Amino acid sequence: xxxxxxxxxxxxxxxxxxxxxxxxxxxxxxxxxxxxxxxxxxxxxxxxxxxxxxxxxxxxxxxxxxxxxxxxxxxxxxxxxxx
Amino acid sequence: xxxxxxxxxxxxxxxxxxxxxxxxxxxxxxxxxxxxxxxxxxxxxxxxxxxxxxxxxxxxxxxxxxxxxxxxxxxxxxxxxxx
DNA sequence: CGCAAATATGATCATTGGATCATAAAACGT
DNA sequence: ACGTTTTATGATCCAATGATCATATTTGCG
Numbered sequence: 532x533x534x535x536x537x538x539x540x541x542x543x544x545x546x547x548x549x550x551x552x553x554x555x556x557x558x559x560x561x562x563x564x565x566x567x568x569x570x571x572x573x574x575x576x577x578x579x580x581x582x583x584x585x586x587x588x589x590x591x592x593x594x595x596x597x598x599x600x601x602x603x604x605x606x607x608x609x610x611x612x613x614x
Numbered sequence: 615x616x617x618x619x620x621x622x623x624x625x626x627x628x629x630x631x632x633x634x635x636x637x638x639x640x641x642x643x644x645x646x647x648x649x650x651x652x653x654x655x656x657x658x659x660x661x662x663x664x665x666x667x668x669x670x671x672x673x674x675x676x677x678x679x680x681x682x683x684x685x686x687x688x689x690x691x692x693x694x695x696x697x
Numbered sequence: 698c699g700c701a702a703a704t705a706t707g708a709t710c711a712t713t714g715g716a717t718c719a720t721a722a723a724a725c726g727t
Numbered sequence: 728a729c730g731t732t733t734t735a736t737g738a739t740c741c742a743a744t745g746a747t748c749a750t751a752t753t754t755g756c757g
Contacts, residue, residue: 536680537673539666545682556733570715572735580665582714582744583622590620590682597619598681599628599673639703653745655705665714665744 537602539579542586547575549593564592620685623660625669630658632676647675 534545550560550571557571564571566585574581574589590596617628633643633654640654647654649668657664657672673679 534682536682538670542666542680542682549682557735558733567716568734569717569736572733573714576735580667580713580744582663583625583666583669584663585715586666587621594685595682596685597625598683599617599619599625599632599678600681602677602679640705641703650746651704652706652747655703656744659705663714663743668745 533598539581540577542581543575543577546571546586546589546593549595550575553593555593560589560592564588616681622664625664626658626660629654629669629672629676632678633658636676638676643672643675647671 534548536542536545550557555563557575558568561568561571564585566588570585571589574585617631619625619628633640638646640658641651644651644654647668649671653668654672657668
């Protein structure tokens with residue numbers, strides 16, 4: 532049940548979920564990541580073309596990392612890909 | 615053995631590995647992703663602050679997706695984290 | 698060794714993100 | 728319902744990306 536991202540918007544959503552799961556406000560996360568609350572807000576909503584660097588700063592502040600894997604790698608139990 | 619990225623540079627390396635694994639040249643990947651060979655080269659070498667959007671274009675062209683997971687998630691057999 | 702293919706880079710311009718100030722608007726608790 | 732906390736946005740400036748042209752290098756192969 533890890534979070535998957537295929538678009539910038541996905542990243543925004545994942546970031547927001549992770550932040551809330553850790554009970555952090557945008558301001559707190561921003562402080563930890565060394566960016567502004569403004570930036571966190573922007574990325575969580577419309578992270579269109581956010582900079583990779585900033586995204587990694589946020590991921591690090593949330594103790595997350597990216598795993599790059601082939602798309603629709605079927606795991607046992609994933610039936611959706613069959614139909 | 616998926617590829618892990620914690621920094622922009624990691625992404626560059628992963629992208630390059632994936633591209634070569636698929637026997638593509640920078641130019642071919644660029645064409646598929648709708649960007650310039652120049653951009654692929656830049657991102658593979660010093661993807662410092664590349665735009666998220668561009669990175670996703672490249673990932674899509676390589677049929678890859680991102681899984682966002684907690685850092686140092688220990689898997690059976692990973693002993694490094696113990697010491 | 699020499700040529701062809703692939704990759705790295707130079708330069709310019711437009712666009713956009715992030716830094717930074719601030720405040721409006723929305724969400725939440727009691 | 729009210730007030731406080733949190734999030735969304737407005738505006739400006741600067742740095743840096745990507746688009747786009749081209750060419751210098753490097754790599755790989757016969």
